[in-house]
Amino acid sequence: MTAPVLEVDTLCKSFGGVHAIRDLSFEVHEGEILGLIGPNGSGKSTTVNSLAGIFPITSGKLLLGGVQIDGLPEYARVAGGLARTFQTASTFAEFTVREQILLGSNVTRTSHPLSSVFGIGRNPDEEATLEERVANILDITGLKDVAHKRVATISSAQQRFLMIATALASDPKVILLDEPAAGLVSHERKTLSKLIKSIRTLGVAVLVIEHHMALIMDVCDRIVVLNFGQKIAEGTPEEIRNNPAVIDAYLGEAA
Ligand SMILES: Nc1ncnc2c1ncn2[C@@H]1O[C@H](COP(=O)(O)OP(=O)(O)O)[C@@H](O)[C@H]1O
Ligand SMILES: [Mg+2]
Known part of the structure; x- marks a missing residue:
């Protein structure tokens, strides 16, 4: 591994x-x-919010690329390579899709006080690398054809993919996706599946929380299952599908 x-x-x-x-x-x-899954109220969002630095944790340790990040403010974690998407759109309607993605890259372009801690920093090839990166991101998020359209004029599914694209532009080590399929219809979920799988080609790891079990089973290499704030199972989609404790937890939710 x-x-x-x-x-x-x-x-x-x-x-x-x-x-x-x-x-x-x-x-x-x-x-x-x-994938991080579990019934409603099992602690999925709390885990993501703890990682992102939305609130202080009670105890334990969080490390990003070997660097301890609990205790660091939210922006410092982003600068260190932790990207996340938000449920509510944080896009600028008047910008073009391409401009919005470029905006996302700004977080890594200024030299940050913590740059040396995380071993990040830009070289003179910065601009060329950025162009290439944006082209790649437009490609894998399927937004190439609308790159020059204003954000306000693209579909809500495309706006969702744009948020992932913007997060990817910050050149993260890992991206956190909290329910990326919420509100998407079947064919849009298929596009999202493909998108999540191709994030790998950018060298970015993915932590995805999702209710749509088919999507999770399709995209994940491994899955961690929570119930009442504790891990009850961890394994490949195949192992998770057949795990009695997991089946029980979800049956409990249905009942
Ligand atoms: N900001 C908060 N204040 C108080 N309780 C919260 C807060 N956020 C989550 N909780 C509680 O923590 C538990 C886990 O919630 P959450 O992480 O949102 O679960 P999930 O995302 O898996 O549905 C629930 O009991 C929820 O009520
Ligand atoms: Mg949640």
């Missing part, structure tokens, strides 16, 4: 008396697509 790019080590997160996450440990490896 490749090196871990993201490490969650005995993470605990409480909200008042509610233990949203208890002793959660898992790793996302280079080039890997890892």
Whole structure:
């Protein structure tokens, strides 16, 4: 297996008396697509928000490329290579698709105080590399044909893909996708599946949370399953599909 790019080590997160996450440990490896699933309220969003730095964690350790990031502010984690998409559109309607993606790249283009900590920094070939990167991103997100259209004029599915494209433009080590298929219809979910799989070709690892089981089973190399804030299973899609504890957890949700 490749090196871990993201490490969650005995993470605990409480909200008042509610233990949203208890002793959660898992790793996302280079080039890997890892799925995080579980019934409603099992702690998926809390895990993603802990990683992104939306709130302080209660205990445990979070590492990005071997560097401890819990305790760092949100922007510093982004600069260190952690990208995420948001449920609400944070795009600029008047910009073109290409301009919006270029905006996403800005986070890595200015030299950041933590650059040396994470070993990032731009070389003189920065501009050429950026052009190439944007071309690649337009290609894999299927936005090439609308690159020069204004953001306001593209479809809502394309806007969703644009948010992923913008996050990818920051040249991340890993991207967090929290329910990327929400609100998409069947053929758009298929496009999303392809998109997620091709993120690998950019050398970016993926942590994806999703309710659409078919999508998760299709795109993930490995899956971590949460129930009541704890990990109840971890394995390949095939292993997860046949795991009795997982089946029980989902049957519990249905009942
Ligand atoms: N900001 C918050 N304040 C209080 N409780 C929260 C907060 N966020 C999540 N929780 C609680 O933490 C638990 C896990 O929630 P969440 O991570 O949103 O689950 P999931 O994303 O898997 O549906 C739930 O019991 C939820 O009510
Ligand atoms: Mg959630």
